Amino acid sequence: MSDTDQNNNGAAVSIKGLRKSYGSNEVLKGIDLEVRPGEVIAIIGKSGSGKSTLLRCVNGLEVFQHGELQVQGQPLVYQDAAAMRSLRQRVGMIFQQFNLFPHLSVGRNVMLAPGLVKKEGGAALEERAKQLLARVGLADKFSAYPDQLSGGQQQRVAIARALAMNPGILLCDEITSALDPELVGEVLGVVESLAAEGMTLLMVTHEMGFARKVSDRVIFMHQGRVHEVGPPAELFAAPRTPELQQFLASIH
């Protein structure tokens, strides 16, 4: 994998001319984006602007019709099951609704994918799962079931589960939107620590304060296009387009 990392200027994610439509309704109208390794990107925009769809294209949950998408130099090819499997090992995803497996304990949620995909197992895997849970502050929940946890705890388990595959890139799709306000902080704290450790992060978020604090670049999407890009200080302080001005005004 190290030789492919050198391709494509070493971009973590490279998107060129990506278009996606549902039937005749085009939701992504030509997206170009390069994400450097270790970069933290916040994607903001109104609902329906295509920001979640773009995120879901990166790990192949959504199929796009035109354009190119590469992850660590490897092109995304839907038809190639082995290539998709290898791509998805390098891209973790965290969802708005947590999507923990309700029939498995917290520990088995974390260990399922490494056990199946990477054939890890035994005491070593269990030890690593416990470390990951400790890292998200849930060392004592190894044997609990998802429905015994609060929303914030479930989301932190989901982060540990994604990290168990050692991904290079993490996609966060509005991961605090389904949480009670008092639980948002504990999840964002974990994401912030990941950013500080150099994880490449693409996050769709409504938490503007968090986006401003943690991200290296903010992308404002509007009507299926990247409408404005820039460092958070610039973009929030001096929005150049009327659409972004309007959007920022509407959320305050």
Place this chain on the structure above:
Amino acid sequence: MVDFTLWDIVRNLLLAARWTVVLSLIAFVGGGLVGLALLVLRSLDKPWLQRLVAGYVQLFQGTPLLMQLFLAYFGLALLGVETSAWFAASLALTLYTSAFLTEIWHGCVRAVPRGQWEAAQSLALSFMEQMRHVVLPQAGRLAVAPTVGFLVQVIKGTALASVIGFVELTKAGTMITNATFEPFLVYSCVALMYFALCYPISHYSRVLEGRLHVRH
């Protein structure tokens, strides 16, 4: 003329009831395996396969089981395949059961939230791993009660195998009636035996349904 005691009637019916049970088990196990295979095919992202399985289900749900039994028995013979009532009944009931079970289970698979598939996909699980470790355990929990309930339909459905000469409970009842000329007594016994087989199962199905509300 020979006199038949009630015990003679009941004893012979009980002996024949064994074959009702065996035929039900064959139909259920065979139908379950075929139904599971069809379920997997139907869950794959292949529209033509989905249509094919949907057509199969429609065919068996839209025609009487009696016709399916006739067609299996006489149709196979017409094709030059030497067949027995045993084989034809097992085949027809297996196909019939598989069509209903795959439909029941398909509904249960669809009841598993989309996000569960997506989470499993994002973790790089293959389709079969997603099915085996994430979707089927959750769908299975939903499926237990309706599946057990359908078993009752299969048991009663085996009565139709009597028309192609398969000697199970119903056929034995007819034969005993012909010898004793006591149709009301004999068929009452037959009905009671079906009830004795089916009632515990449908009761169990209700118990399971109640238990479903409790997680893990």
